[in-house]
Amino acid sequence: MNLAWILLFLPLAIAAANQLILKKTGLAPLLSTASALGTFALAVMLLGKNETSHFAWATLGDFSINIGIKLDQLSTGMMIVVTGIGLLVHVFSLAYMKEDEAKARYFTSLSLFMFSMTGIVLADNFIMTFIFWELVGLSSFLLIGHWYQKDSAADAAKKAFLCNRIGDFGFMVGILMLWGITGHLGFDQMKSGLAAFQAANPAIFSSVLSAAVLCIFCGAIGKSAQLPLHVWLPDAMEGPTPVSALIHAATMVAAGVYMLFRLQFTLGFEAFEALQASTVIAWTGGITALVAALMATQQNDIKRVLAYSTLSQLGYMVMAVGLVHGEAGMFHLFTHAWFKALLFLSSGAVIYACHHEQDIWKMGGLLKKMPITGFTFLTGFAALIAVPYTSGFFSKEQILEAAHEKEPILFWIAAVVAVLTPFYMTRLYVVAFLGKNRSENASHAHEVGPLMLGPLVILAVLGVIAGFPFVASKFAPAYLQPEHLVHLGFVTYVSVGALAIGVLTGFMVYAGKEKDPISIPLLQNRFYIDGFYDNFIVRYFQDTLASIIAFFDEWVINGLIVDGLSRSAESLGNRFRLVQSGSLQGYAFVFGLGVLIVVYFIVFGR
Amino acid sequence: MASLNDYLLVSGLLFAIGLAGVVVRRNIIVVFMCLELMLSAANLTLVAFSRFHPAANGLPDYNGQMLVFFVITVAAAEVAVGLAIIVALYRARQTIHTDDLTSLKG
Numbered sequence: 001m002n003l004a005w006i007l008l009f010l011p012l013a014i015a016a017a018n019q020l021i022l023k024k025t026g027l028a029p030l031l032s033t034a035s036a037l038g039t040f041a042l043a044v045m046l047l048g049k050n051e052t053s054h055f056a057w058a059t060l061g062d063f064s065i066n067i068g069i070k071l072d073q074l075s076t077g078m079m080i081v082v083t084g085i086g087l088l089v090h091v092f093s094l095a096y097m098k099e100d101e102a103k104a105r106y107f108t109s110l111s112l113f114m115f116s117m118t119g120i121v122l123a124d125n126f127i128m129t130f131i132f133w134e135l136v137g138l139s140s141f142l143l144i145g146h147w148y149q150k151d152s153a154a155d156a157a158k159k160a161f162l163c164n165r166i167g168d169f170g171f172m173v174g175i176l177m178l179w180g181i182t183g184h185l186g187f188d189q190m191k192s193g194l195a196a197f198q199a200a201n202p203a204i205f206s207s208v209l210s211a212a213v214l215c216i217f218c219g220a221i222g223k224s225a226q227l228p229l230h231v232w233l234p235d236a237m238e239g240p241t242p243v244s245a246l247i248h249a250a251t252m253v254a255a256g257v258y259m260l261f262r263l264q265f266t267l268g269f270e271a272f273e274a275l276q277a278s279t280v281i282a283w284t285g286g287i288t289a290l291v292a293a294l295m296a297t298q299q300n301d302i303k304r305v306l307a308y309s310t311l312s313q314l315g316y317m318v319m320a321v322g323l324v325h326g327e328a329g330m331f332h333l334f335t336h337a338w339f340k341a342l343l344f345l346s347s348g349a350v351i352y353a354c355h356h357e358q359d360i361w362k363m364g365g366l367l368k369k370m371p372i373t374g375f376t377f378l379t380g381f382a383a384l385i386a387v388p389y390t391s392g393f394f395s396k397e398q399i400l401e402a403a404h405e406k407e408p409i410l411f412w413i414a415a416v417v418a419v420l421t422p423f424y425m426t427r428l429y430v431v432a433f434l435g436k437n438r439s440e441n442a443s444h445a446h447e448v449g450p451l452m453l454g455p456l457v458i459l460a461v462l463g464v465i466a467g468f469p470f471v472a473s474k475f476a477p478a479y480l481q482p483e484h485l486v487h488l489g490f491v492t493y494v495s496v497g498a499l500a501i502g503v504l505t506g507f508m509v510y511a512g513k514e515k516d517p518i519s520i521p522l523l524q525n526r527f528y529i530d531g532f533y534d535n536f537i538v539r540y541f542q543d544t545l546a547s548i549i550a551f552f553d554e555w556v557i558n559g560l561i562v563d564g565l566s567r568s569a570e571s572l573g574n575r576f577r578l579v580q581s582g583s584l585q586g587y588a589f590v591f592g593l594g595v596l597i598v599v600y601f602i603v604f605g606r
Numbered sequence: 607m608a609s610l611n612d613y614l615l616v617s618g619l620l621f622a623i624g625l626a627g628v629v630v631r632r633n634i635i636v637v638f639m640c641l642e643l644m645l646s647a648a649n650l651t652l653v654a655f656s657r658f659h660p661a662a663n664g665l666p667d668y669n670g671q672m673l674v675f676f677v678i679t680v681a682a683a684e685v686a687v688g689l690a691i692i693v694a695l696y697r698a699r700q701t702i703h704t705d706d707l708t709s710l711k712g
Binding site: 580581582 | 707
């Protein structure tokens with residue numbers, strides 16, 4: 001059990017050491033990477049353990065908030081994902097950030113992130129989850145804004161933080177509601193409290209619990225960037241690319257799914273299925289998957305395409321959780337983490353090689369220039385579009401099966417997404433890697449160094465094999481092994497058919513093109529959702545509220561209370577100043593007068 | 607023969623003149639002299655009471671007269687110190703006019 005505590009606090013200690021002592025030396029990156037290696041080793045050692053341990057963090061009468069660790073297949077499997085990808089991203093960053101001036105700050109933030117993410121995964125109660133939930137928000141903010149000298153990066157960091165805060169507010173309300181319902185905060189004790197509540201209030205049980213679950217889902221909407229709070233994730237691509245791979249593709253954004261599944265696990269699958277909330281969750285996920293996939297087809301920034309694809313895949317996972325097939329969602333989370341990290345890191349290598357060029361229309365022909373990266377990207381691409389026998393295929397199959405079984409409309413939505421995904425990924429690959437160089441930067445690109453290629457190759461292997469039962473049953477956070485490796489049926493036909501249609505249309509439309517033959521402003525402008533937020537919500541609600549608050553702050557707090565106090569003290573002092581006339585005779589006169597009064601009272605007073 | 611009231615009247619007048627001088631006059635030496643006048647008024651009162659309130663054996667109450675000696679002694683010392691202060695003040699400020707001494711004005 002002590003190992004788990006070390007696993008949790010090692011990255012924090014490293015982050016503190018980096019920040020306080022080693023900032024000026026070149027040791028910080030190496031130390032952070034060593035810590036990532038250490039946590040990965042610890043995670044492997046803890047794999048499959050089933051234990052809990054906790055200490056009281058704050059006690060108030062009978063009530064106490066614990067900091068605790070819960071080890072089970074779900075958390076230890078998730079730790080493999082977090083630390084494994086974390087380690088590879090650290091190694092990749094060593095090369096990617098080599099010339100960055102603030103790499104000590106970068107690696108410190110990475111270590112802080114590893115600590116926060118570990119906390120979410122290992123938490124044994126909701127308060128602890130919430131604390132670390134906020135901490136990942138903070139480290140994500142720090143890392144998105146790493147190049148804060150750029151306005152766009154600073155704005156993106158702010159946007160991410162605010163969107164997350166909106167979701168987190170709901171999350172907090174949900175936690176408090178759940179606490180009110182069950183009387184417990186710990187995952188293990190919650191179920192008994194739930195049964196007691198159901199026995200006591202059968203009439204309102206399901207609606208109250210639904211409300212609580214929806215509030216908690218708000219947290220997942222923010223963190224996993226579901227509609228309508230998805231706007232921060234594409235902007236978060238302003239951060240360094242390894243960060244996008246680790247935080248905004250593989251781990252942090254998946255935390256919402258992880259937390260929802262943990263909630264499902266805690267409440268019990270039957271209880272969860274009976275709630276209205278599950279339908280809402282499933283539809284939110286499905287619609288996010290569709291909308292994000294549509295938006296991805298018209299983006300020109302290589303990282304933004306991948307970001308929208310992440311949104312879309314997260315939609316899949318959330319949908320699976322909403323359909324009470326959380327294990328399918330978690331399985332997809334597991335496979336997606338590897339191949340999406342691979343895609344992001346490969347795109348990072350491409351961006352690095354092309355001197356920070358991110359527009360795919362200015363790349364082209366990169367497969368010849370950097371064959372290994374091109375090949376690893378192809379592997380991730382294959383897994384993402386669910387080519388049979390890659391990891392993405394197995395997990396997507398499970399989600400489609402679940403949708404097919406529970407809700408036919410969602411199944412067809414998912415099928416459309418399964419057409420769109422190969423389409424936009426083919427577009428990306430054809431435009432960026434095939435054809436001929438379309439810019440100076442692209443023609444000077446050459447293969448990146450071994451420190452970057454190593455993680456790419458490892459991830460490429462994992463991206464292919466992670467879906468096979470011999471890997472998944474051991475490492476995946478939750479996995480329901482199918483009877484047959486590939487179960488040929490209606491769902492498989494639809495999935496493979498969708499894949500074929502998507503890839504073929506993608507090829508036909510984009511092969512050999514110099515610029516985008518399709519132009520759909522609605523999709524380019526992301527359904528005008530960002531514009532709507534900026535011009536309507538921000539302008540009319542946020543700015544109005546801000547001016548009211550500014551007025552209150554300026555006039556009531558500052559004018560009336562703070563300045564008012566000092567002004568009244570000053571005017572009182574001014575009155576008393578008059579007494580100090582500085583005139584000797586004045587004093588003597590007052591003194592004499594005083595004596596007279598005293599004498600008067602002594603003689604005539606009685 | 608003058609009665610106690612006559613003495614007290616004179617003493618009160620002296621005291622009032624002294625106080626008026628202290629309050630009204632601007633020259634610090636005159637103020638100082640007026641202070642001495644007030645002390646003398648008090649001394650006169652003490653002697654008058656001593657004379658007109660004899661002890662049980664018919665002799666005057668000498669406590670009052672003893673106190674006058676003390677007052678005179680202390681007043682002498684006080685004059686010495688006070689004049690020294692005035693001299694020092696004059697050296698520092700080249701004035702003994704109270705209106706000009708306003709550095710403690712708030």
